[in-house]
Amino acid sequence: MSTGLDNRPDATTYEVERLVQMAWRGQIRVPHFQRGFRWGREDVVRLFDSIVRGYPVGSLLLWVRRARAQHLNLGPLTVDADEMEEALWVVDGQQRVISLASALHPHAGNDPRFALAYNLRDSKFAPLTGGSPEPHVIPLPTLFDLPKLLQWFTENPSATDYQEQAYRLTTVLRQHPVPAYLVKEEDPEVLRDIFDRMNSYGKRLSRAEIFTALHAGDESQDAPNLRFGTISAEIDRRRTFGRIDEDTVNAAILARRGPDVYREIRSEFSTHNRRGTIDFPGEDRETAFQQGEEAVLRAVEFLQHDAGIPHITLLPYRYLLVVLARVFGHFPEPDPTNRRLLRRWVWRSALLGPEIFRGSTTGAVRQLCGKVRAEDLTGSVQELLGAVARPEPPLPEMVRFRTNEAAAKIALCSWWALGPRDPSSGFTFDLGELADATAEQSTVADAVRYVFAPASVPDQQRGWAANRLLIPTMLHEEGETVGEVMATPSLFVSGEELEETLRSHLITAEGASLLRDGRITEFLEERQRAVRAHLEEFLKQKCEWGFEDTPPIDTLVVDDLFNDRLTDEGRDDAV
Template sequence: MNAGPAGLEAQPTATTYELGDLIPLAWGGRIRVPHFQRDFRWQSQDVLRLFDSIVKGYPIGNLLLWVRAQQAEEFMLGRLRLTAPTHNESLWVVDGQQRLTSLANALSAEGHPYRPFTVYYDLAAKEFVENPKSPEPHHIALPILFDLKKLLTWFRTDGLAASEHFDEAERVATALRQYKVPAYLVRQDDRDVLTDIFDRMNNYGRRLNRAEIFSALYSGEERAADDRLTLAKISDNVAARTGFGSIDTGTVLASVLARRGPDPMRDIRVEFSLSGRRTLPEFPDEDQLTAYSQGEEALVRAVNFLVREAGVPHISLLPYRALLVTLTRFFAHFPYPQPNNLRLLRRLFWRLSLVGPMVFKGSFTLFSRTLGSKIHPADEEGSLRAMLDTLSEASPVLPGADRFRTNEATTKIILSAWWSLRPRSLTSGDVLDAQNLDALLGSDRTAANAAPMVFPRLRDSRMKLLPANRLFLPTTSDPVSEIPALLAGQPLDIDESTWDAVLASHLLDRDVAALADRDRDVFLALRQQRVLGHLAGFLGRMAEWDYEDTPSLDSLDLDREFDEFDEFEETDLPAPPEVD
């Protein structure tokens, strides 16, 4: 067995830092995150739990800090742009990045406005909360709570109405500033020893995911690391360019790899080398930066197809990640498909959404490998037909619609069907567009916040879970706690025809809507029928099971004899079942 680096020259030094001293060190640039570290990946709930643990005095784990000399340099720590001064003993985080980044940003006025760092303390409820939609006088932002001078000023001004909670604020502020964080300081010049420690700490008990390993392998030199394109930056760029939300870095990596070869699950350790590979890359002369930038472009084209052609407006409505990986490979080789081929691709997407898990045994690897192998550069028509042929033995199906859970593929399909209705606000009558959806969901993994319950307190759990008990309302202006009353009464400032359009956009009419405030069971039964009927119609239009998968006219050799066109005949597939 390879012994690896020789080891540490001296044992780490144990010490403790109070947060009141540690966080200013981070703000002053003394604490850095090595570029071989994983990207920041905590969500709002992780940050809330961290602060809750601190105030309760719970341990939050040790820090492992690498002590080394550092020249002056600007860098990013989460959302903070900081300047690191020249120093002989800068502190580089080997273990504790997520915790330190969260603390430094949530407690800073510059980092606090950005999710997931927008944390407040509810002085009345005595708990940490994410950015409240309707701030109350007893909600105080963490940067104010952490700074004694700002805290005293706040109680004399904006927080005057919360003066009765001063003792609670002082208690929490003191607990935050005086909380002691244990740390080990490692003094070691050999970078390989530190990366070996990092590898062992992140692979024994809590393994790195594939995207994090890939990012570490190809992280490059420390110099200009902040400006280098990474998987996380590709995700951010695609979200900013398309409004599609944040794609996880695992899917970004698979998409980048799918563009360069048919198997996105291949060995990543030789990706930018010609030696040790089983097959040659389809873009053998490109470097890593080109692979990343061109991967981003192909991913953007794939996302635009989903939004404009397939009717999937946000990542939270995508049934399966493997579909996006396959589309990225297709658009990498065929950036501008023929119009008829776009229709065939839409047809393929929806058929795969419905039967793909059955055909490919629910395996991301089998799904992406099989379809990736069917996409042949320079053969757009052949690639499409080969992918469609993988479903030739599959029968049309309709997904079950007896429960609504936003993390499940069936619900995502239902939401896409509802999106085609162009849902409208119940209070203004305005059509809610993709910008509303992206503003509400942002980086959310599911569309839960855009699909409130009509009746959240139903006793019958089966009725409560029905899609009929949900509306697609991607807006913060409609009071979701008042949906039954909103449905039962037309607002005074909305005219008759607009109100009819509002109700129709939620699969309702005046008669059914009026039942929301009178007879819940009948309301849900009638709307569930409409949900099923609309879903069948939507999928019939999108998947087009009973249409011939013929190529575009431009691809046909019209000089050939007609009996040579047998290869274009489609296996007969039954039409989707009718829904009562």
């Protein structure tokens, strides 16, 4: 185990010109524990765009130590490096160093990732295409090399209007400062430890956080609603659905605006019309957030009222909400037939899982959002159903009940449909009690109780759904809180409401007798049969596998009349 650095790192600054010269001479090396080069052309362009704008490009961490003579590769560059006592090994900043050294090298055109030019007329970087570029489009290596730049303008006199701009950019490129920390340490394990900490510790920004940072507007603007957390809180307040995580809200808002949820978000609200990418190209940020919130709200209402999924913690897969937000963003009030077909789609998708799509959840979002086309509700719903057209799958296994997994969430939705009752009072639990039990939690675990303590259950039955009950409130016996386990028969209400209370938890008369006698194995076997039978009936009603997915009758009537008219016209022609 490393004991830390013997010497504090030295802080210094390299201008880009010196940094790339060192790389070209072989003074900069890459340790073997570094990952390979991962950047694409757009990443390289953003780096150089930051430089010409004068933005910071981050600091480097360089390991100062001896290096042998070798034939080394820096991305696409090959360098015959001499032996040297103090080479600089890149611990952090490899992508930036290789991008600078490669894109500014005279042979940059050999690799399309680094073959860049600068368009002086449009003031932006562009790919360096084959053939002779226009006079106002200068290859990046030429722009970086002052003698070559002077020669360029000698050969292109029509571009003299851009000379001053080009000379300024050359100075900016060459002199842009890059801060660096130099570590002198003989023990390579220390450097590996630093590398692991820099690349593994901490949390990366989520896509929602990046979107907020890019599009939150000026700090002086008072726009508290342009926050995913605020939208989530408002939806929870209005629907008691629980807090939807910010990444899901972000994806839902993006899905409403365009089918590709994973599109580039930096230019999401740019002024130019990106036909085919954005369905609402002229929409500003505030409108997008407001309309997105309403779309998610309608999707949540559909999940609760039509699909029978009362709370976010019982939603089998959150990508279903993203797709529904796109549907309800374009079609706020679907007709009853399409609503029923959408319910089938939700439950068939939940039962099949995202694994049927290439790329799993990511692939499911891409493909399904692409099925929803503006101004064609019926066609969109038919496409969604077609995407999950598979043979009826087997029932979810009820032998491993984990509240963070889809199978358990599906079962819990079927239990909620029974209107579970408080065993000690006989009153039916309401949505508010379920929400209170799951407040600030990502799963419904705090609303699920054991029938018997796990330690008292045989190993084979320990994970069964039969040993769980959906009871959102804490139970009490003789003034004491019972907690997670509630097998004591005296906890149940007596009298006329006892039968209904037991039935609401899938406990048969025989099961109640076994429970009272403490016959654990027999009780669990009996209730497991009841759980599976009820789940099968619940999914039969929700999925409607044996039904034709017939669209609304009005669309059929129009099509039939149109076809009849064509037939009649054909007969007239024949006569």
